[in-house]
Amino acid sequence: xxxxLLLLVAASLFWAGPVFSSDTIRIGLMCPLTGSWASEGQxxxxxxxxxxxxxxxxxxxxxxxxxxxxxxxxxDPRTAATAAxxxxxxxxxxxxxxxxxxxxxxxxxxxxxxGTLQIANGSxxxxxxxxxxxxFFRTCPRDDEQGRVAVETMLxxxxxxxxxxxxxxxYARGLADEARALIDASAAEVVFFDALTPGEQDYTxxxxxxxxxxxxxxxxxxxxxxxxxxxxxxxxxxLDTPFIGGDANNNPxxxxxxxxxxxxxxxxxxxxxxxxxxxxxxxxxxxxxxEAYGQAPGSIWAVLAGDGFRVLAKAxxxxxxxxxxxxxxxxxxxxSEFPGLTGTIDxxxxxxxxxxxYRVYEVDDEGRFVLQM
Amino acid sequence: xxxxxxxxxxxxxxxxxYALIALGYTMVYGILKLINxxxxxxxxxxxxxxxxxxxxxxxxxxxxxxxxxxxxxVMVMGLVGVIGILLDxxxxxxxxxxxxxxxxxxxxxxxxxxxxxxxxVYGPSPRVYPQGLLPTHxxxxxxxSIPVMRLVILTTSLVLMVGLYIFIQKTRTGTAIRAAAIDQxxxxxxxxxxxxxxxxxxxxxxxxGGAAGLMVGLHYGQINFTMxxxxxxxxxxxxxxxxxxxxxxxxxxxxxxxxxxxMGAAYISNAWKDAIxxxxxxxxxxxxxxxxxxxxxxxxx
Numbered sequence: 166x167x168x169x170l171l172l173l174v175a176a177s178l179f180w181a182g183p184v185f186s187s188d189t190i191r192i193g194l195m196c197p198l199t200g201s202w203a204s205e206g207q208x209x210x211x212x213x214x215x216x217x218x219x220x221x222x223x224x225x226x227x228x229x230x231x232x233x234x235x236x237x238x239x240x241d242p243r244t245a246a247t248a249a250x251x252x253x254x255x256x257x258x259x260x261x262x263x264x265x266x267x268x269x270x271x272x273x274x275x276x277x278x279x280g281t282l283q284i285a286n287g288s289x290x291x292x293x294x295x296x297x298x299x300x301f302f303r304t305c306p307r308d309d310e311q312g313r314v315a316v317e318t319m320l321x322x323x324x325x326x327x328x329x330x331x332x333x334x335x336y337a338r339g340l341a342d343e344a345r346a347l348i349d350a351s352a353a354e355v356v357f358f359d360a361l362t363p364g365e366q367d368y369t370x371x372x373x374x375x376x377x378x379x380x381x382x383x384x385x386x387x388x389x390x391x392x393x394x395x396x397x398x399x400x401x402x403x404l405d406t407p408f409i410g411g412d413a414n415n416n417p418x419x420x421x422x423x424x425x426x427x428x429x430x431x432x433x434x435x436x437x438x439x440x441x442x443x444x445x446x447x448x449x450x451x452x453x454x455x456e457a458y459g460q461a462p463g464s465i466w467a468v469l470a471g472d473g474f475r476v477l478a479k480a481x482x483x484x485x486x487x488x489x490x491x492x493x494x495x496x497x498x499x500x501s502e503f504p505g506l507t508g509t510i511d512x513x514x515x516x517x518x519x520x521x522x523y524r525v526y527e528v529d530d531e532g533r534f535v536l537q538m
Numbered sequence: 539x540x541x542x543x544x545x546x547x548x549x550x551x552x553x554x555x556y557a558l559i560a561l562g563y564t565m566v567y568g569i570l571k572l573i574n575x576x577x578x579x580x581x582x583x584x585x586x587x588x589x590x591x592x593x594x595x596x597x598x599x600x601x602x603x604x605x606x607x608x609x610x611x612v613m614v615m616g617l618v619g620v621i622g623i624l625l626d627x628x629x630x631x632x633x634x635x636x637x638x639x640x641x642x643x644x645x646x647x648x649x650x651x652x653x654x655x656x657x658x659v660y661g662p663s664p665r666v667y668p669q670g671l672l673p674t675h676x677x678x679x680x681x682x683s684i685p686v687m688r689l690v691i692l693t694t695s696l697v698l699m700v701g702l703y704i705f706i707q708k709t710r711t712g713t714a715i716r717a718a719a720i721d722q723x724x725x726x727x728x729x730x731x732x733x734x735x736x737x738x739x740x741x742x743x744x745x746x747g748g749a750a751g752l753m754v755g756l757h758y759g760q761i762n763f764t765m766x767x768x769x770x771x772x773x774x775x776x777x778x779x780x781x782x783x784x785x786x787x788x789x790x791x792x793x794x795x796x797x798x799x800x801m802g803a804a805y806i807s808n809a810w811k812d813a814i815x816x817x818x819x820x821x822x823x824x825x826x827x828x829x830x831x832x833x834x835x836x837x838x839x
Contacts, residue, residue, distance in 0.1 A: 199654070201764050203662025333809055360809035364768050366758040369548045370800040371808050377541050390664055394760055401685055403676065421666045422760040 189232045190225070190487060192217070192477060193257035193281075195248050195272065196470070197264055200240030201364060201390060204418065205264050208467035209286065210235055213261060213474045215457055216450075226481050238263050242271035249275040258487045259284060261473040264466055266290035266336035273298060280489050284473035287466035289412065290339045294515040300493050302516035304469040304476070304505070306436060306523065308336070311412060312343030314523040315434055319382055319409060320351060328357035328380035328406075330371070330395075332387035340386040340411050356380050361391060368395050369402065376404050388413040392431075393422025400427040409433065412523065416464045420532035431528045432537070436465050436507060438526070441536050447506045465507065472505040479503060543682050545804045546797060551688040553796020554695030558750040559773030560780070560788035561702060562743030568719040568783040569739050571638060575645040576625060577747055578770020579652035582763060584618045584748025585755040586660055589667055603671060611752055618748025619741040626740040649766075656763040664762040667755045687757050694753060698746060699789045706785055715739060719783065772815075779819055781832020790830055795819075 194213050197206035210233075217231045225231055234255050236248035245263065249272035252260055259282030263269050269288035276283045277298045285293065285303040289311060294301060319327060327348055331341035341358070348355050357378040361371050372395065375383060383406055385392055392414045399408070410433035420428040437443070439451060439462050450471065454462050462468055480492045483499065496512050503510040511519040525537040559581050566574045591597070591613055597606035629648045633641045675686045706712040717725040718735040726732050754769075755761045772795060780791025795815060802814030822830065 199657060199662070201762060203657065207662060359807065362768075362808075362812060364764065366754055366760070366765065367548070367552045369551075370545055370803045370811075373541060373544050373548060374804055374808070390760065390762065393664075394758065397759060401676075403683070418663050422664055424666075424669050424759070 189230045190227070190481065191232050191234050191255060191257045192474065193252035193255070193260035193262075194233055194235045194470070194474075195238050195245065195252060195260055195262035196235070197240035197268070198235070198237040200244075202240040202264055202388075204463060205287070205416070205466055206237070206240070208463050209262065209264070209470040211458060212454065212462060212467050212471040215454060216471050216474050216478075219453070220478055226478055227485060231478070238268050238272070240265055240268060242267055245269075245271045246275060248272070253279045253281055257281065258481065259477050259489070259492065261470050261477065262286060263288065265334065266293060266339070267334050269293060270335055273301060276300065282477070282489050282492055284477060286470035286473050287413075288336065290336045291343070292335075292339065294517050298516075300489055300516075302473075302476075302493075302496060302512055304472045304507070304510065304518055305466070307517055308340040309343050311434055311523050312340055312347055314525070315340075315384060315409065315411070316344050316347040316351070318432075318434070318525055319348075319384065320353060322382070324381035325353040326356045326378075326380045326382075327353055328375050328378060328383040329355055330357070330375070330383060330385045330387070331360050332363045332391060333360040334363070334387070336413065337386040337388070337411070341384075344384055344386070357383075361387065361395075363387060363391055365391075366394065367398075369398055372399055372402055372404055375406070376402070380406060382406065383408045384411075385409070385414075386411040389416040389419040390422060392433075393419045393428075396423035396427040396431055400424075407432070412436070415466075415526070415534070417534075418463075420528060425530065425532040428528045428532055429530045433526055433528075434523045435526055436469075437524055437536065438465055438534055439468050442468075442507060444504055444506070444508065446504050450506050468506050472507055472510060475505065476500065476503055476510055540682060541804070544684075545800045547682070547684050547688055547692075549797035549800030550793060551691050551796070552800065553776075553793035554692045555750050555754060555769070555792075556773045556776045556795050557789045557792025558695050558698060558746050558753075559769055560776040560792045561699065561785065562747045563774050563777040564780075564782055564785060564788040565715075565739050565743045567777070568785075569715070569722075569736055570630070570641075572630065572641050573645065573774065574630075574743070575642070575770070576629070576648035576652055577743065578766035578768075578773070579649050579656070580618055580622055580625070580744040580766075581747040581751040581754075581769055581773075582656060582761070582766035583621060583652065584614050584744075584751025585761040585765070586656055586665070586751075586763075587617055587748070588614045588752035588755050589665055589761065592668065592671075607671070607756070611749060614748050614752045615745035618751070619745035622740045622744025622747075623737055625744070626736065649770075653763055653766065660763065662763070664760050667759050667761070669759065672756060691753055691757055695750075698749060702742065702746070703785060703789075711738065775816070775819055778829055779822060781829025784829070784831050787829055787831035794830075 196209040214233055217233045220231050234257055236252050238245035238248045245268045261284050264287035266288040269285045282300045289305050289308045291307050291309050329341050331337035345355050392410050408431050412435045414433040415435040480495045484491045484495045513519050526534045527537055529535050562577045597609055629644045630641055676683045714730045715735050718732050722732050776791035776795040777788045780787030798818050799811055799815045803811040
């Protein structure tokens, strides 16, 4: 009898959650809190929680408190699938995230099947929004845009023997293919196209090979930890071919890993870094972040997660609804020139962000990222 | 041809690290028939402890670069060795009489605990060793430019491995380790303190892994809390390749795996590098199921 009573108490406690939660609006955040992108993910959480606190202090959305439900995707497709399922079970209105394209891809169908809105923040792979999923959005630009800017930059510098190096992830491979197609269509040629294994320490084998092919420039489409190692080992080997990187290199850890001497002169493409953000919203946000955490946010991708959260909050507020179809329709057709932290935000019919192009950054002698144009 | 030899030295340097880590797998397997999956994380701990000690003690300033690094290496090896013993006490010793699968699951658990502890203590971002401690000269050997540090790494690995080999083959304690590996009960009847032998193995293996971690940190500069996984996997492969449970086998396996990887990457495809390495592993296991130098048939795990 006692046991049954205990069970009943336990069950009532368990079910109490959803009953009280009618006063709250749950927004999911799927981000890499562990794994090799953990610094991105932890920053995403800090930013989204900071913004949620701000909204709650001002009375919440539609008079309800916003609760951020965080799930760790580990920067790994399998973990992401579990994380997505957990978020869906918690009845979230929508999910912000995530960073890596292959991770987002692993979760996309789970959200689509359960009718959950997803706003990715760092997943720039083209094919994510070409699947016709009605509830998929992203606040970051796409790789075809990035590939175009990269190739234009390299051609404008007069390089005509180009090496392309990726790391076999959805994102890096996609960007590498985009760039290759554009270079093939131009007068320049691709003299080297291959992938490294992310997470290793020693890339001298691949650098020796690149030296053998004698390119004018190397376009590395992978992520910052590997880029840092490549730059460092390139200096040690005495290889002076310039490197240009994709937008996943926009992280201050790049220079920490490479060292200022090896990092100097490295260029990469990116939406503007947090410090170069122009709008008053961005200034206010950067100040608030600084006050809360005593430093500036690390990379633009985490700030884009903040923008995902802000457009979702705006959509719920404007439509007065938490219905996925209503919100998705508002984001595609209703939202216009929303003042985001990273510039104005509009979405097209595929859920891609319109406008706001890539910039070129160069690392200076002291390891700072300097906007080039 | 020049490229061939450059790639050979690249492969040997990486292989030397694999070999050092592989020794830890193979020694523990030899004694307990247990794959210590937490070994890769002990390697990571070595790298992080090295960084902490280097930054907090400033040894290289007080006693000079070479002596400072030697003292550092001894401290890191000692500490990681002690952690290895504690790992055995906490995760494996209570399961000594349980089915072997339980210990393997415990090892996987220990691995997760270690890597997440490192993340919580040191943070998720990659950490970087101070630069400028090590010589960055490039030697010119027969027209090949070889960074001095590559040679230092390879030499250090070889010295540690040869030292271990002599210790195992020529000393009384080494003989006791070998005896315990062959038959624990018989060794016990001969008056060998098997528990102490196991403790010693759990000291030496992790100490070598820790030394490898320190070398990776010093040479490559960047360390992160997930790096033990990939190195551990490769070193485990190297141990199998050479014949698990066999010490010279782990050395040969490690060096060979490093060279196969870099040659496969250089002459076939970088993207397929790991696939090529594992393909060679399968081929070798088909021809010699016990590995290159293995004597006993590796039991299923």
